[in-house]
Amino acid sequence: MPLDPSRTVAELKELRELTGDENGAQRVAWTETWETARAWLRDKLSAVGAREQIDEAGNQWFTLAGESDRAVLIGGHIDSVPNGGWLDGALNVVAGAEVLRRIAEEGVPPVTIRVVNWADEEGARFGRSLFGSSAAAGSMRDQDQLRQLADAEGTSLPVALAEYGVDLERALDSRGQLESAAAYLELHIEQGPVLESLDLPLGVVLGTFGVERHRITWRGQAAHAGSTPMAVRRDALAGAAKLALEIREIAEQTGAGAVCTSGGVACKPGIVTSVVETAEQLLDQRHLDASMLASMLQAAKQASTRFAEEERLGVEWETIWSIEPILFDETLIDLCEEAITDVAGTCHRLPSGPLHDAAEVSRSGIPTVMLFVQSLRGLSHTKLEDTKEEHLELAVTALDRLTTKTIGWVASGGDPM
Amino acid sequence: MPLDPSRTVAELKELRELTGDENGAQRVAWTETWETARAWLRDKLSAVGAREQIDEAGNQWFTLAGESDRAVLIGGHIDSVPNGGWLDGALNVVAGAEVLRRIAEEGVPPVTIRVVNWADEEGARFGRSLFGSSAAAGSMRDQDQLRQLADAEGTSLPVALAEYGVDLERALDSRGQLESAAAYLELHIEQGPVLESLDLPLGVVLGTFGVERHRITWRGQAAHAGSTPMAVRRDALAGAAKLALEIREIAEQTGAGAVCTSGGVACKPGIVTSVVETAEQLLDQRHLDASMLASMLQAAKQASTRFAEEERLGVEWETIWSIEPILFDETLIDLCEEAITDVAGTCHRLPSGPLHDAAEVSRSGIPTVMLFVQSLRGLSHTKLEDTKEEHLELAVTALDRLTTKTIGWVASGGDPM
Numbered sequence: 001m002p003l004d005p006s007r008t009v010a011e012l013k014e015l016r017e018l019t020g021d022e023n024g025a026q027r028v029a030w031t032e033t034w035e036t037a038r039a040w041l042r043d044k045l046s047a048v049g050a051r052e053q054i055d056e057a058g059n060q061w062f063t064l065a066g067e068s069d070r071a072v073l074i075g076g077h078i079d080s081v082p083n084g085g086w087l088d089g090a091l092n093v094v095a096g097a098e099v100l101r102r103i104a105e106e107g108v109p110p111v112t113i114r115v116v117n118w119a120d121e122e123g124a125r126f127g128r129s130l131f132g133s134s135a136a137a138g139s140m141r142d143q144d145q146l147r148q149l150a151d152a153e154g155t156s157l158p159v160a161l162a163e164y165g166v167d168l169e170r171a172l173d174s175r176g177q178l179e180s181a182a183a184y185l186e187l188h189i190e191q192g193p194v195l196e197s198l199d200l201p202l203g204v205v206l207g208t209f210g211v212e213r214h215r216i217t218w219r220g221q222a223a224h225a226g227s228t229p230m231a232v233r234r235d236a237l238a239g240a241a242k243l244a245l246e247i248r249e250i251a252e253q254t255g256a257g258a259v260c261t262s263g264g265v266a267c268k269p270g271i272v273t274s275v276v277e278t279a280e281q282l283l284d285q286r287h288l289d290a291s292m293l294a295s296m297l298q299a300a301k302q303a304s305t306r307f308a309e310e311e312r313l314g315v316e317w318e319t320i321w322s323i324e325p326i327l328f329d330e331t332l333i334d335l336c337e338e339a340i341t342d343v344a345g346t347c348h349r350l351p352s353g354p355l356h357d358a359a360e361v362s363r364s365g366i367p368t369v370m371l372f373v374q375s376l377r378g379l380s381h382t383k384l385e386d387t388k389e390e391h392l393e394l395a396v397t398a399l400d401r402l403t404t405k406t407i408g409w410v411a412s413g414g415d416p417m
Numbered sequence: 418m419p420l421d422p423s424r425t426v427a428e429l430k431e432l433r434e435l436t437g438d439e440n441g442a443q444r445v446a447w448t449e450t451w452e453t454a455r456a457w458l459r460d461k462l463s464a465v466g467a468r469e470q471i472d473e474a475g476n477q478w479f480t481l482a483g484e485s486d487r488a489v490l491i492g493g494h495i496d497s498v499p500n501g502g503w504l505d506g507a508l509n510v511v512a513g514a515e516v517l518r519r520i521a522e523e524g525v526p527p528v529t530i531r532v533v534n535w536a537d538e539e540g541a542r543f544g545r546s547l548f549g550s551s552a553a554a555g556s557m558r559d560q561d562q563l564r565q566l567a568d569a570e571g572t573s574l575p576v577a578l579a580e581y582g583v584d585l586e587r588a589l590d591s592r593g594q595l596e597s598a599a600a601y602l603e604l605h606i607e608q609g610p611v612l613e614s615l616d617l618p619l620g621v622v623l624g625t626f627g628v629e630r631h632r633i634t635w636r637g638q639a640a641h642a643g644s645t646p647m648a649v650r651r652d653a654l655a656g657a658a659k660l661a662l663e664i665r666e667i668a669e670q671t672g673a674g675a676v677c678t679s680g681g682v683a684c685k686p687g688i689v690t691s692v693v694e695t696a697e698q699l700l701d702q703r704h705l706d707a708s709m710l711a712s713m714l715q716a717a718k719q720a721s722t723r724f725a726e727e728e729r730l731g732v733e734w735e736t737i738w739s740i741e742p743i744l745f746d747e748t749l750i751d752l753c754e755e756a757i758t759d760v761a762g763t764c765h766r767l768p769s770g771p772l773h774d775a776a777e778v779s780r781s782g783i784p785t786v787m788l789f790v791q792s793l794r795g796l797s798h799t800k801l802e803d804t805k806e807e808h809l810e811l812a813v814t815a816l817d818r819l820t821t822k823t824i825g826w827v828a829s830g831g832d833p834m
Binding site for chain 1: 679
């Protein structure tokens with residue numbers, strides 16, 4: 001049976017019916033609905049002859065043995081956020097299943113082909129995203145924190161995992177799954193507006209942004225809004241306001257896809273009759289180039305020092321979280337660009353703002369690439385998330401072409417393993 | 418016995434001992450400590466021969482009958498906020514008591530002299546300030562709301578008032594107290610830094626600021642901090658940030674004591690990974706001149722429209738509260754300036770940012786003036802509130818001089834009654 005991209009669209013709709021409601025997708029990891037989705041995927045692939053396995057971190061693997069043990073991996077995640085979209089994560093595994101079927105139909109492939117459905121990419125129930133992929137990649141180093149996590153009802157993460165056969169203390173044993181991996185491919189909706197604005201269906205992803213996430217505290221002096229002349233005020237909001245505007249200049253001057261966001265300012269005392277004494281400001285900066293990201297952070301810090309002097313404020317920085325940029329494999333980027341150009345006539349190279357399981361796999365040293373398909377209005381994590389069906393079909397075809405090219409590359413020993 | 422300003426300082430310290438603790442003054446209206454303070458004041462004036470009366474709104478009056486029923490009033494409030502300062506309100510009544518003693522000593526004055534201790538200026542327990550003075554002035558028109566007010570323990574305002582002999586339904590009957598009033602004088606600490614910055618002990622107050630208090634809601638679009646290019650964002654925080662900075666320019670261009678304050682910005686969703694969708698901004702603008710205040714408001718609204726266009730945001734204005742400027746009596750301002758200059762050698766004219774009982778009295782048509790004494794560091798509503806003792810004594814002397822001048826003016830029929 002040749003590749004049938006329309007079947008992928010039909011199956012995604014079937015999955016939506018089975019695991020969604022009027023509010024959207026409900027495939028939250030470590031819930032019955034998620035288990036229903038995993039069983040559905042198992043059923044879809046039962047006739048293919050691929051061996052199913054749930055590893056120590058709860059990742060679901062389908063392995064089609066090839067002439068070589070060296071494996072080409074196609075990954076995604078069937079879990080969703082609550083009231084989520086029908087495509088985020090699920091597209092990858094359902095498209096991967098279609099590619100696996102096509103390859104199985106043609107006989108034993110030269111290398112092993114594996115589809116992986118990563119466990120709990122979203123972290124929706126316990127707030128810890130990329131669970132399964134970080135375990136398999138060996139980068140999960142927060143077991144002490146994971147043991148303490150609980151959901152909104154107070155159920156602890158270890159207890160919830162145990163209900164699905166996963167022992168947190170053994171999750172890192174899933175590292176064995178990546179030992180034979182020679183390449184990792186992931187298709188995902190863009191979750192942003194870039195491809196739509198360029199009127200392009202598909203793009204090749206260069207890597208995931210490095211992120212600098214900080215909390216900036218401005219300290220001034222509370223003072224009566226009526227009796228305090230303007231000239232003697234020390235207004236913490238003024239520092240935050242200047243920085244909220246300045247980071248946009250910093251992003252523009254940096255260019256090359258740079259983004260800077262101030263997600264909010266919390267003011268104390270925060271009443272209409274007082275000058276703001278303390279303003280806590282959130283800052284998120286992202287770039288694909290580590291040195292440019294460092295420059296953006298430095299520019300923001302320098303600006304904050306300047307504004308603190310101008311406004312006679314104290315200013316303190318506290319790191320919330322940071323991660324370096326993760327660049328995908330250059331050869332696979334080229335192969336992916338070829339595949340997309342074959343299918344769509346043109347291809348755009350773009351970074352990924354959000355993190356993905358592919359970032360964890362790439363960090364572990366396995367040659368990795370992602371391809372993005374256009375998201376309508378850039379919406380995701382909502383039932384409004386959507387992609388044109390013609391674009392979904394093009395995406396399945398492109399993933400199939402990329403898989404074929406990657407098999408050839410791995411079979412010829414072109415990868416660095 | 419001649420005027421003894423040092424006695425006022427000593428009595429204020431005595432009152433602090435009696436009604437304060439390590440956290441500051443605790444003379445919250447409609448509490449036992451407040452009642453203790455009222456009884457203390459009664460005791461202090463018992464030998465003067467002034468008739469004491471508690472009116473229908475709980476205001477405490479001490480009347481020294483003169484040759485004429487026409488009365489010069491000296492007002493203040495002995496109530497404080499919780500953990501308040503020793504001077505805010507109490508200075509006025511204790512200094513007024515000293516002036517009353519000095520006048521009584523000299524025989525029957527040509528006009529009647531009355532000291533009034535207004536009930537619940539601060540509104541600390543029920544959130545409704547200027548209770549007693551607004552009742553006596555006849556401007557209390559919120560009885561329906563007052564009936565619904567309750568304190569933090571759930572005790573309703575009418576029940577609390579009844580414990581101190583006040584029937585809310587009859588509070589407006591206290592209007593009779595002002596029928597014979599020919600002038601109203603009030604001494605208060607500045608509660609701001611202006612006199613201290615000018616190195617002056619005393620100033621005459623021109624009136625209380627008009628206030629425009631508004632909530633401004635900026636509406637943009639939530640968007641992923643990683644996947645949304647800068648150019649397509651609609652960031653509600655950008656509108657709020659621009660206006661927070663612009664109102665300072667508006668105040669500066671307006672001049673003449675103009676103040677503009679943005680007391681806070683509340684951001685939604687307010688998370689580090691999202692562009693701000695909604696920003697609710699607080700704005701407070703004050704000026705002594707009604708037309709300038711209106712211009713400042715118009716300038717802020719025009720700026721907000723411009724920023725909304727620049728940032729592709731929605732913007733909505735909602736009035737929280739507003740009050741027109743209340744200008745004090747020009748003749749009394751002149752008399753007060755003379756009295757201060759006599760005592761301190763120089764006098765500064767300044768507006769009052771905060772409201773005071775004097776504003777209620779002035780609104781009712783009675784010639785009114787206030788004098789301010791320097792506040793150290795501009796602090797008030799805290800136990801750190803303080804004024805140099807030499808300045809307190811100068812203030813008592815100036816109030817005494819002003820009272821004498823006002824008695825002469827009223828006795829000569831110079832007032833417009």
